[in-house]
Amino acid sequence: MRTFFHLWLSPVARKIRLILREKGLDFDPVIERVWERRPEFMALNPAAEVPVLIEADGRVLSDGTAIQEYLEEAYPDKPLIYGDVHQRAEIRRLVGWFDQKFNREVTANLVEEKVGKRLLGQGQPNSQAMKAGYANIHYHLDYIAYLMDRRRYLAGEEFSLADITAATHLSCLDYLGDVPWEGHEGARDWYARVKSRPSFRPLLADRVPGIAPVQHYDDLDF
Amino acid sequence: MRTFFHLWLSPVARKIRLILREKGLDFDPVIERVWERRPEFMALNPAAEVPVLIEADGRVLSDGTAIQEYLEEAYPDKPLIYGDVHQRAEIRRLVGWFDQKFNREVTANLVEEKVGKRLLGQGQPNSQAMKAGYANIHYHLDYIAYLMDRRRYLAGEEFSLADITAATHLSCLDYLGDVPWEGHEGARDWYARVKSRPSFRPLLADRVPGIAPVQHYDDLDF
Known part of the structure; x- marks a missing residue:
């Protein structure tokens, strides 16, 4: 199962949550209080920001734009960036x-x-x-x-x-x-x-x- | 010929200039004093920001990330976003x-x-x-x-x-x-x-x- 680190009112984390749901990709959402700068979280993303996505195989992805483009490339079936x-x-x-x-x-x-x-x-x-x-x-x-x-x-x-x-x-x-x-x-x-x-x-x-x-x-x- | 609107010390406009040159795509660079809010420029990009690229066929592109991804898709020969x-x-x-x-x-x-x-x-x-x-x-x-x-x-x-x-x-x-x-x-x-x-x-x-x-x-x- 995927793990997804987010915060309640982070628009960019909400964007990725919506992409995952629109594409039918399951995930466990986890609230990450980024201001606590947890060492385990910093190791996942040295920028110390949500969103961070951990794929089922353990690969880690961070940065909203990087994740959005990754999800389009890795799961192209229901495109959200469509057309020519x-x-x-x-x-x-x-x-x-x-x-x-x-x-x-x-x-x-x-x-x-x-x-x-x-x-x-x-x-x-x-x-x-x-x-x-x-x-x-x-x-x-x-x-x-x-x-x-x-x-x-x-x-x-x-x-x-x-x-x-x-x-x-x-x-x-x-x-x-x-x-x-x-x-x-x-x-x-x-x-x-x-x-x-x-x-x-x-x-x-x-x-x-x-x-x-x-x-x-x-x-x-x- | 392409036209490219930019400003001297805009990092994102510099990014697009470098992509165009790395891909060998010719363009006429034009300095746009965005703070003057020229109506002709606002019509090209209502965000009133550089970079703006006009293709040789007149199609207009704006927003740094949108242009970077467009150039990768439209001119894939020398990829700058490479690999799996x-x-x-x-x-x-x-x-x-x-x-x-x-x-x-x-x-x-x-x-x-x-x-x-x-x-x-x-x-x-x-x-x-x-x-x-x-x-x-x-x-x-x-x-x-x-x-x-x-x-x-x-x-x-x-x-x-x-x-x-x-x-x-x-x-x-x-x-x-x-x-x-x-x-x-x-x-x-x-x-x-x-x-x-x-x-x-x-x-x-x-x-x-x-x-x-x-x-x-x-x-x-x-």
Whole structure:
């Protein structure tokens, strides 16, 4: 059986959990408190970060992008990066959009400030960062709606890693009640479709110790 | 002919320039002052970031990781992500190490503070960030030396995208004289080998307006 080290509200670890489930690959999820810098974990990944995947044969994989590409190459049956080279580039462009740009402009300013600092005992969240996060998210929700006016899924006609990546960031923010769904119906309709996939269920069951989710977090009809 | 939009000390744009040269793909390099938010450029990449590649047939590609994977798929002849799925995952793990971890711990603290802020007119660099960058770089240089004690190149026996990625970050820092080569001979020997590749020459000819490089920047025998 595979072992998968993750943290509750790590978008990139959530991305890999969704990929594993979408591809029907079984795994034992293990919470790794990376800030404890366990020597056994550091030996698996000297970067001391989740996600880390241990395959059934003991091979170790780390780094979100490296694992995502590995899973596509090793288990190509249900592709999440599909199509010709240009379609594939469009999927990866949007994966980068959410894992880099959205993460920097929104997720880091809200999830890391509110949850990361608390778990690490680093004091109060920075109110300026939070203000920036709340302001920036509207533009990204508009971009999702813009894409959904033109396509069935974010990167094209099929569900892909772009939908997974965007949804994992939004799911972390939604746990905290930080997604202003009102006024963003296009983004909400798309998220409701992704959220209702069976692969998403374990994410909706996540509970961060000491931090309850908003009431609609696991509601498929939010 | 391809057109490639970049900035002088953008490690990820340097990465794509090196991939294009290593694969023997011709392109016209164009400096894009992204902070001017040119409408024509925003239409190419709504993220308003370099790198952006326009293929000879007019197809547009953006996002560093998306372009790197596209170039491997579209031009597989001289692979820079080589080997079986585990070798390929090891290459991408190290690409992630430098583009994410090293970037966050070192490059952002030094290159963005010293050069980015100056180009953008954002005032003085943050001295605490710079201090962190100067402290963090030693550990990464040690990691390069550790890998070079065990392998011919960073990710294995062949030159790969891992070497390219690490070298682009170090080349930006080296321009500013911010790499403490003394005491890090293992990392220096590896960098000297990468720096002497013909693909590296155009990077060594880069000059940021108003900021001269250190004397040894383009010296192959530094």
